[in-house]
Amino acid sequence: MQKTIIKFILVPSLFIILFSAIYYNQVQHEVNNLIHQRYLEATQQDKRQLNTLIQEKQENILAVSLAISKYSSVEDVLLGKGNKELKLKEFSKLLKNATSLKNLWFQILDKDGKSLYRSFSDKIGDNLCRDRVEVEDIIDYPRVISTISVGKFSITYKTLVPIYYKGEFIGVFETLAHFNSISKKIKQKGLDSILLVDKVFKKQMIHSVHKTFIEEYNLVSLNPNPHFLKYLQEVGPEKILKHTAKAYIVSKNHDVLISTYHLHDYLDNDIGYYILFKNLDDIDTSDVVQLQNNLYLLYGILLLIAYIFLYYRYKRMKDFEIDKKNKKLEEKIKMKNDVLEYVSLHDTLTSLPNRILFTKR
Numbered sequence: 001m002q003k004t005i006i007k008f009i010l011v012p013s014l015f016i017i018l019f020s021a022i023y024y025n026q027v028q029h030e031v032n033n034l035i036h037q038r039y040l041e042a043t044q045q046d047k048r049q050l051n052t053l054i055q056e057k058q059e060n061i062l063a064v065s066l067a068i069s070k071y072s073s074v075e076d077v078l079l080g081k082g083n084k085e086l087k088l089k090e091f092s093k094l095l096k097n098a099t100s101l102k103n104l105w106f107q108i109l110d111k112d113g114k115s116l117y118r119s120f121s122d123k124i125g126d127n128l129c130r131d132r133v134e135v136e137d138i139i140d141y142p143r144v145i146s147t148i149s150v151g152k153f154s155i156t157y158k159t160l161v162p163i164y165y166k167g168e169f170i171g172v173f174e175t176l177a178h179f180n181s182i183s184k185k186i187k188q189k190g191l192d193s194i195l196l197v198d199k200v201f202k203k204q205m206i207h208s209v210h211k212t213f214i215e216e217y218n219l220v221s222l223n224p225n226p227h228f229l230k231y232l233q234e235v236g237p238e239k240i241l242k243h244t245a246k247a248y249i250v251s252k253n254h255d256v257l258i259s260t261y262h263l264h265d266y267l268d269n270d271i272g273y274y275i276l277f278k279n280l281d282d283i284d285t286s287d288v289v290q291l292q293n294n295l296y297l298l299y300g301i302l303l304l305i306a307y308i309f310l311y312y313r314y315k316r317m318k319d320f321e322i323d324k325k326n327k328k329l330e331e332k333i334k335m336k337n338d339v340l341e342y343v344s345l346h347d348t349l350t351s352l353p354n355r356i357l358f359t360k361r
Contacts (some may be wrong), residue, residue, distance in 0.1 A: 002333065009322055012306075012310050016303065016306060016307075019239065020299075020303070022232060023299055027292060027296070028043065031288060031291070031292045034285075034288045034291070035285055035288055038283060038284075038285055038288065039248055039250070039257055039283065040247065040248070040289070042257060042278060042283045042314065043247075043248045043257065043259035043276075043278075046191055046259060046261075046276050046278060047259065047261050047276075048278070049189055049191075050182070050186055050191075050193075050261050050274060051261070051307045053182050053185050053186060053237070054179050054182060057101075057177065057182060058146045058157060058159070060101055060163075061101070061146070061157055061159045061175050061177050062144065062146055062159045064095070064101065064104065064143075064175055065159045065160075065173060065174070065175040066161055068088070068091075068106065068175070069161040069163055069173040074108060074163060074164055076175055077108050077116050077117050077165070078108065078110060078111075078116065078163055078165070078170045078171040079165065079170070088106040088119040090276050091106075092104050092105065092106070092119060101137075101177065101181070102162045102177075102178050102180060102181050103177060103178040103180060104178075105118070105119050105171075105175070105176045105177075105178070106118075106119040106120075106173070106175055107119070107120075107174040107175075107298075108171060108172070108173055108174070109135065109167055109171055109172040109174065109175065110170070110171045111139065111170055111171050111172075112127065112129070112139065113127050113128050113129035113135045113136065113172075114126070114127045114128075115127075115128060115141050115233050116171070117138075120176075120199075120359040131209060132149065132150070133193055133266050134147050134158070134160060134266040135160070135172070135265060137266070138160050138162060139172075140173055142162035142169045142172075143162060144159070144160070144161055144162070144271070145158075145159070145266070146159045147160075147177060147265060148263050148264065148265060148271065149203065149265050149271065150197055150201045150204065150264065150271050150272070151204075151205075152204065152205060153177060153350065154197075154203070154205070154220055155179065155195070155220055155263070155271065155272045156176045156177060156178060156179075157175075157176065157178075157179075158174060158175070158176050159174065159175045159178045159228060160172050160173070160174050161173045161174075164218040172292075179195055179220070180314070181221055181276065183195065183222065186274075186276075187283040189341045190278070190279070190282055191276050191277065191278055192224070192225045192228055192256075192276070192277040193221065193229060193272075193274050193276050193277070194221050194229065194232060194275045194277075195219075195221045195272060195273070195274055195275075196214065196217040196218065196219060196220070196224075196237055196272060197217060197218040197220055197271065197272050198217065198270055198271050198272060198273070199215070199216035199217050200310065201218065201271065202217075202218065203214045205218055214232060214233055214236075215236055215237055215238065217237045217273075220272075225277070228254070228256070228275075228277050231251065231253075231254060232275065237273070237275075240258065240260065240275060241260060241273060244258060244260040244275075245260075246319070250280070254277075255279060255280045255281065256277045256278060256279055256280060257277075257278045257279075257280055257283065258275065258276065258277055258278075259275075259276050259278070260273050260274065260275050260276065261273070261274040261276060290300045346356050
């Protein structure tokens with residue numbers, strides 16, 4: 001009986017436990033791969049949305065730049081006729097109140113890169129070719145340039161449009177804008193974001209309007225989510241940027257998916273980072289969970305069938321052994337009965353038939 005139990009119950013059970021562990025690990029591995037793929041798709045979609053918003057703003061700024069660059073008053077500044085008719089500060093306020101183009105500033109440079117007019121400052125006369133590659137490039141090869149760069153105050157969009165007078169290049173009209181509207185629009189799409197300027201610009205941003213630094217990264221976001229800001233301060237930008245370089249981070253404590261979008265300058269160097277926070281509940285993984293449940297249910301059914309089969313075989317083998325033992329017992333009883341009958345009908349000393357057998361016959 002013990003051998004039967006070992007053969008039909010214990011050994012198959014051990015095999016089933018081992019196979020179950022392998023099956024569970026394989027299912028979990030496949031489910032994790034599917035969820036990883038879903039999270040990766042979500043981060044890529046978020047980055048595409050952010051990239052679209054950035055391109056849209058660049059196009060809007062470029063349209064404004066092209067329009068203003070055609071004003072005769074811009075030519076007058078470059079031709080040395082003064083800037084009395086150039087009322088771009090008022091135009092910036094009008095755009096801020098009537099459109100989504102908030103915080104726009106304008107600048108006029110001569111053909112050598114020297115600043116002749118700024119709508120955001122009274123300081124003029126400095127040569128920007130020394131500090132800005134894109135200015136030097138447009139002076140050498142005049143064409144429309146749209147880029148992102150970091151100055152002394154903040155990180156900004158910049159659109160540079162060459163100005164011509166009678167076919168001759170005479171200077172550059174530049175439009176600058178903040179990223180504030182991008183953060184608001186990405187928030188409307190269900191994403192929280194924190195914008196940081198790379199640490200290499202810490203010393204350069206001596207007049208930064210955003211005085212908050214996380215480690216050596218300048219925080220330029222307005223009113224960031226305090227929970228995510230605290231998380232960023234606790235973990236540190238370096239760790240987040242490292243772990244999100246090719247993928248993402250899942251924060252179980254905050255139930256968010258964290259990814260990063262890199263901002264590049266004119267030379268394609270990293271100058272800023274959008275750290276994006278997406279609620280995990282906004283990522284549909286119900287089909288993956290359902291697939292996991294179906295696989296476990298299927299395995300449970302197969303496991304039940306296997307145990308029913310083992311129980312059936314065990315019961316049959318048990319019944320067979322009982323029948324076998326009964327037959328042996330019957331044979332033993334019959335043998336003993338035969339012996340008793342022989343003893344009762346024969347003399348114990350001579351083994352000759354006795355009177356009972358003689359009378360019976």
